[in-house]
Amino acid sequence: MTASKRFFAITLASTSLALAACVGSPGPVGNVAVPEPAKPVALPAYLGTWYEYGRYEAPFQKGCEGVTAQYSLRETSGDAKIRVINSCYKDGLDGEFDQSTGKAKVVDGSDGAKLKVSFFGPFYGDYWVLDRGEPNEDGEYPWSIVGEPSGRYLWMLTRESRPSAELRGALEARVRELGYDWSLVRFTQQPAP
Template sequence: MTRIAVSAVFAAALALAGCIPDGPVGNASVPEPRKPVELQRYLGTWYEIARYEASFQRGCEAVTASYSLRPDGEIAVVNSCRQGSPTGPERSAEAVASPVAGSNGAKLKVSFFRPFYGDYWVLDRAPDYSWSIVGEPSGRYLWILSRTPRLSEARVQALVERAKQLGYDTSLLRRTKW
């Protein structure tokens, strides 16, 4: 095989590996999102408060996800984190997302490696879009997000309780350091 072909096969293998769930199932019966999501209101920067640990985020602190509308109507996604500590070196990854038809904006298909897509479900959100709880159908991934990096302990506990009400094993949550 030529170097280009070997590189293409390697890239495809990496992309497929990124699509395979790598954590324990924390919710065997993920509920369908119930609230519509106005994508214009969802755009902007979100700060990770807690998550289920995944290999692609291992060692990440001060995690952000920024969403913006692209000229073609898709959503640009930039996920960033600080490696090892809130002041560690920054890592980032770019993706593109598209709303799933019929989901009222609550489900997106996200791709870091086209043509491979993963699910992103906004399972719950605040009426004012100040927080959201995000998961996907396998129950292996969960994120609690906020528009600010720090929340009161009472607010964090309320969001953890909401994730529990959605069927998640909250003992698997890892708090993000800021």
């Protein structure tokens, strides 16, 4: 191994360890065969505010309640990049408010259903919209199910802070159809509308 290859390997290993220390270890694999996204995603219908209905617990979200995600076009970007603002209350709805701002970009050739998202500088993670509802009267998707290739992360998002029993049942059925272990789902507390 040449000196430059050794340096690169050491740098890569150090970066990986530093990231693991920042965000913790990922949870168990809840889906060993994550499917490709089921439908194309039109960016205008995906933008706006989402409420997290449930998720697989992730170290970077530990104890988060009242979770929302807001997607908008970045004002300074000419290449259709997206601003992502994730918010939550730590350890309960009356806990400390926490917010992170990141950026996302649509993966070429994915029909808009795959994004690369970054909250940590140059590091981007996969964000796949595995399925979503048909646009409502406001032109927005009413729900989405988001995952990534490892099967360790899963999010169910809705436009309402407290989805109806019918939508909750439909989300559970669809998550199971997609091959996810429903027993790993952690439901998110949301404030009353």
